Amino acid sequence: MADVMQRTKKKPFGMAILFGIISIGLYIALLGNQDILNDNFAKGGWFAFLPIVTAFVFSYFHGNFTGYFWTILGVEASKKKKEVK
Amino acid sequence: MHDFAQTASNFINLDAVTLIYLFLVGFVGGLVSGFIGSGGAFVLTPGMMSLGVPGLVAVASNMCHKFPKALVGSLKRAKYGQVDVKLGIVLGISAEAGVLYGAHIQENIKKTFGDAGSNLYVSVAFVVILAVVGIFILKDAWKTYRSGTAHEEEKVTKLALWVQSINIPGTMVYFKSLNARISILFTIPLGFATGMLAATIAVGGFIGVPAMIYVLGAPSLMASATELVIAFVMGLGGSFKYALHGMVDIRLAMIILGGSLFGIQLGAIGTTYVKPFMIKVVMGVIMVIVLFSRGLMVPVYLSQLGLIEVIAEDTVKMLKITSFAIMIFALALGAFIVLRAMWQGRKAEKLASQESLVHSKA
Numbered sequence: 359m360a361d362v363m364q365r366t367k368k369k370p371f372g373m374a375i376l377f378g379i380i381s382i383g384l385y386i387a388l389l390g391n392q393d394i395l396n397d398n399f400a401k402g403g404w405f406a407f408l409p410i411v412t413a414f415v416f417s418y419f420h421g422n423f424t425g426y427f428w429t430i431l432g433v434e435a436s437k438k439k440k441e442v443k
Numbered sequence: 444m445h446d447f448a449q450t451a452s453n454f455i456n457l458d459a460v461t462l463i464y465l466f467l468v469g470f471v472g473g474l475v476s477g478f479i480g481s482g483g484a485f486v487l488t489p490g491m492m493s494l495g496v497p498g499l500v501a502v503a504s505n506m507c508h509k510f511p512k513a514l515v516g517s518l519k520r521a522k523y524g525q526v527d528v529k530l531g532i533v534l535g536i537s538a539e540a541g542v543l544y545g546a547h548i549q550e551n552i553k554k555t556f557g558d559a560g561s562n563l564y565v566s567v568a569f570v571v572i573l574a575v576v577g578i579f580i581l582k583d584a585w586k587t588y589r590s591g592t593a594h595e596e597e598k599v600t601k602l603a604l605w606v607q608s609i610n611i612p613g614t615m616v617y618f619k620s621l622n623a624r625i626s627i628l629f630t631i632p633l634g635f636a637t638g639m640l641a642a643t644i645a646v647g648g649f650i651g652v653p654a655m656i657y658v659l660g661a662p663s664l665m666a667s668a669t670e671l672v673i674a675f676v677m678g679l680g681g682s683f684k685y686a687l688h689g690m691v692d693i694r695l696a697m698i699i700l701g702g703s704l705f706g707i708q709l710g711a712i713g714t715t716y717v718k719p720f721m722i723k724v725v726m727g728v729i730m731v732i733v734l735f736s737r738g739l740m741v742p743v744y745l746s747q748l749g750l751i752e753v754i755a756e757d758t759v760k761m762l763k764i765t766s767f768a769i770m771i772f773a774l775a776l777g778a779f780i781v782l783r784a785m786w787q788g789r790k791a792e793k794l795a796s797q798e799s800l801v802h803s804k805a
Contacts, residue, residue, distance in 0.1 A: 395693055428709060
């Protein structure tokens with residue numbers, strides 16, 4: 359029964375599209391403003407927070423997108439081994 | 444450290460081929476990291492340098508992609524109950540100290556012996572550590588496979604049992620991955636060594652994961668997942684240190700991250716399908732192959748230091764290309780083993796669920 363429920367479970371298309379669009383937007387902004395980024399992110403000192411914050415922002419949006427991406431493709435964790443111990 | 448203006452001018456131009464190359468290497472590196480807790484960096488750093496990125500910018504940018512990747516990977520594996528956050532943070536803090544000390548040693552060697560001396564130190568560290576630890580891990584995995592106990596719960600080593608039996612009042616902490624209380628004093632040298640290795644060869648996990656398994660007594664799956672927490676702590680501190688001097692090329696870091704987040708999710712999912720000894724197989728295989736790659740470069744650096752006869756320029760070029768190709772092969776083979784094991788695990792699970800469906804109908 360649980361197996362049937364798993365198979366009929368809705369795939370997170372909406373979330374994947376939402377995070378996918380934000381993720382693509384972030385990459386367009388990154389590649390479209392290379393000169394500004396190179397100038398400001400390499401200033402050092404207090405500007406050191408810029409690359410760190412950027413990395414966290416990308417990891418949140420792109421990380422969620424990649425997670426949903428594999429779920430939609432049906433690549434999910436084994437149902438048998440949820441716990442190691 | 445470099446002046447920021449000079450560093451900014453050292454940031455390379457990115458074309459489509461470079462973007463795709465970084466994305467793909469990031470993906471494969473992420474896949475292996477998601478599975479064994481580390482790896483990928485040893486290809487990414489020289490890979491970036493081969494594109495014309497200065498060494499320090501390559502190291503800094505690699506580190507800046509590593510910590511968000513490790514964060515996503517550890518969160519994913521925490522969902523499967525594989526992460527011991529407390530152990531990861533405790534080891535991560537001493538690893539951070541190891542990174543700083545390792546970088547300091549590197550700087551001193553570079554000052555005294557120049558680039559060739561520094562490269563020789565890195566290569567010798569690679570060869571010695573990977574030979575000892577890699578062969579030990581592979582032997583252990585082979586023993587498990589031959590004994591037919593791959594399905595059973597992993598046995599805690601005698602050394603780990605001894606570590607767990609030592610009681611030093613005021614320093615004892617319970618760790619869920621070990622299901623035991625151990626003295627925090629034992630974790631300090633292990634974390635420190637992990638950090639030192641990370642500062643030297645960029646992959647601290649080659650010490651961190653085996654140390655957690657064989658010295659502390661953690662199961663392979665938990666050790667490799669907890670390594671991601673250590674990588675996050677180390678990577679965050681290291682990135683900030685480099686960013687203070689304007690060394691991080693955020694474009695490179697985020698493009699590699701773009702590929703590696705696809706990979707790390709897949710690698711993490713893969714761990715739920717395989718037997719624990721597969722972690723040791725993948726790690727051991729990569730370590731032994733990379734050992735040959737770095738070993739090839741030792742005569743080059745020895746000749747540059749004047750310790751052996753001068754090697755012809757063409758031979759040096761050839762050795763460099765072969766060494767890099769072997770590294771890429773090591774990473775690709777690791778990724779192949781992960782994907783194959785995952786594929787087989789999924790197939791077996793599907794077959795078992797179909798059989799149980801037939802049985803229940805009958």
